Amino acid sequence: MGDCIVNSTCYQFANDTCLVIGDRNPQTALDLLQSDLNALAKWCHDAGLVINTSKTKLLVIKSPYVKRLPIKDLVAHAHSCLHAGSTAACSCPGIETVDRQTYLGLVIDSKFLWSDHIERVCIKLRQFMANITILNNRIPFKFS
Known part of the structure; x- marks a missing residue:
């Protein structure tokens, strides 16, 4: 090709x-x-x-x-x-x-600014942290 x-x-x-x-x-x-x-x-x-x-x-x-x-x-x-x-x-x-396109997980925009990509990463991190918080409340730390 x-x-x-x-x-x-x-x-x-x-x-x-x-x-x-x-x-x-x-x-x-x-x-x-x-x-x-x-x-x-x-x-x-x-x-x-x-x-x-x-x-x-x-x-x-x-x-x-x-x-x-x-x-x-x-x-x-x-x-x-x-x-x-x-x-x-x-x-x-x-x-x-x-005006913007995601390629291999990277958000590229027409002005080559990173704000859209940073926002996308922050959203994913917030979701991950929410899941960790939920698991933290449901899984006990002391094992007997």
Whole structure:
């Protein structure tokens, strides 16, 4: 899979794949990412795999000082669309652009701030501490 991806850096863990690309011009980065996504879709089809487009997300990380970026849609082209040679008039679904995404338990947001991840960890710790408190009241410490 890594050989078909030329412009992006590919991170994989189990059945999760993450493509990361950076450029000063967001449009250039998206064009290169679209090219890699097309190559990945072809490779997956030829290998008998299917990309779950409903779980595929686009997260654009930008400076908190940049208010808005003009971003065109990233499209998850189907096999028939890619092998036909023209993707201009296809009806393939677009990939959803999100402000935050959880990847391998880490919450990453579009401004690369850690507040969402810290809040998630704090919620988990509060739940854990509540369970410990419940167990502390039910299990005796003195064993006879």
